[in-house]
Amino acid sequence: MTDRHEEVHEHDDMSVVVTPINLILFVLFIFIVYMKLRPTPPTTYPTRKPTVFRTFTPRTLLPFNGIGDTPVYLSVNGRVFDVSAGRNFYGPGGPYANFAGKDASRGLACGSFDESMLTKDLDGPLDTLQDLGTEEMDALKGWEEKFQEKYIVVGKLVPVGSAEAEAPRR
């Protein structure tokens, strides 16, 4: 008799706890605990892959003229600058577009953007700028400093056929 009585009592207890509203609240409780304890993905900081420093010849520099998706490079005094940040000026259609992918030293020194300022023979020696006066060389130095402040150096320019150009890539 006593056994049976307890069973009934227990059953009553269960039906008191398990009511629809209690069930709803219980699910809500589980959900809140889950939201609090679920692992959060770690914060990441966007990084850019560094560009590898390269040795360019006038010929291998040529493709970096900003046409399509290529970056815009130009060379000043043997240093190759990545001027993609100034694409509006140096990229296709910009006022300095002639310099993209070229040795811009003479043009910058003389303050002229003409095509005549560029070295025609891509396979020949680099422009030594021997014939320029001090005024032009000062102007070039000014440009070089400005470039160093604004843009990054991604390589150097050597003539085709020189030892460095031929040296096997490490």
Add this chain to the structure above:
Amino acid sequence: MAGDTIVQKIDTHLMELFEGWNIYTTAFVIVIATLLLFPLFLWHQPDTHPLLLARQASVSPVRQPGESAVYRSPETPDGYPLRTGLGVKEPGAPKWSSGKNGDLRDVWRQTTRGALDDAGEPTGKTGSILTVLGKERIIEHRLEEVSREINIIGQYIRQHNGQRVAIYLPNSIEFLTTVFATAFYGITPILIPYRQSVEDLVHTLKITKPDFLMSAAGGLPLTEVVRFYGGLKQVVWVVEEGSRHMDWNEVPEGIGGQAGVGVWHEIVEEKKATVGSTIPDNAENETLKNLITIWHGRKDDVGEVVEFTQKNLVAAIAGIISSLPPNQRLNPSDLLLPVESLAMVYPLALTFAALYSGASVVLNSATSQKSDLDLATRSVSPTIIVASAEIAAKSVNKTRSEMTMGWHKLVHWFETRALTVSGRMPVASIFTAIFDYVRPALGEQPGKLRLLFVPERANSDCPVLDPADLSDLRAFTGARVVYALTAARVAGAVTQTSIYDYRAEDARKGKHGHFGVPLSCVEVKVIDTSSHKTTDEGDPMGEVGVWNFSQLRN
């Protein structure tokens, strides 16, 4: 209308639902409300922005073939000059002047002059240097007297034509005094880690060739040492107070005519009246002597001799000082306790950084690789400790093994969550106090410790502290932990974790997590080796190379 019936239906359903309301429902509601409302009151901001922690080192945009990009501290990113020195300014110098790099002498001058305020004017508040003797006694050394001893010892070494002084002493005021004396009097100090076997010591002496030796009385068998190494001209014993009644001046038999013997406290006593406490000025065009240390990688290594220039040292000291955010810098209210031999360059640089910043330093000669944190801090309450990875690992493991009760684990779980999820130091409360008796007992007044520097030695048998160990170390000690990567040929550290960096996401048991960013005086790049290459995909791998100011140039 149809609308009415829907509303009525909903109404009756709701009525039915709420008819089930009982005491358990009320309990549920209270629990849920607490769960939602409690964090609103207890919410704390993380100690720093998560993005700042994710950023880490500043990376150069261009890399050389065969190498990774150059990694630098965000304080001195690519294109800016690395930190070269302390920026020492003479009192009264214009605020905008840049100051000179300085050297170890400037560290001591700054110590005696006291901390500077924001405007660069001396506040007149000087730190102090304390020594713990035995269990209870603490001696405070007057800086003026230390300056006098620097003069006395420097002059004594010069009188005996000492050029290279081997310092074979435990952490003590005499150790620091001798290092500063060598700096002021143009002598080369050689720091030899204390407590070595006679063979190792003789080997070290043979390759470093000192002509002068400072040692603790009874710390080495002189007759034996002199028999194997004949280059010593003079030996000075540093005698503990309790042993001063003995005659230490006696020259052991068999070495007569080779080396003389002096006793530190007698030398000081004799010259006290005649030698002033004004430290010498810098002479013009003098060449500063290098500081020579011995790097022990593995236990069976004989030790690598590493020579640091004064430039290396000041760059390292400056790098360590500026690596902490401004409101956490070493300051005059700090008390630093090195629980690691000062013959190691990282604890030494940190001690100099503390002195330069006007903080106080407490020295305990009983500290060695084998000591533990509880013991070393028994009678003092340091705010900053530098302890080797061995000692830190020991402390963590000891506390873990004592965490036997369920509530220990519960408190620990909450503290770890505060650190790794909320990004803040756990707050001490009544709730966490039930855990206190298993925590490492650090200092007379617990809770004073704010910073723990733990140097890891690259390429050594140093135990690995994985991110979980470091997180536990923070939770157990209640102090922020800076984990530093040190290397043989780099003064100070290569990189240090940010003091706000509690992340333990990339935790792999027994593997290093990360070491934070390079100090502002170095740049780091990874160089290809035959087996590891940097590619454009994945993380750079290879040999880690470190360049510049706190590093030696060959």
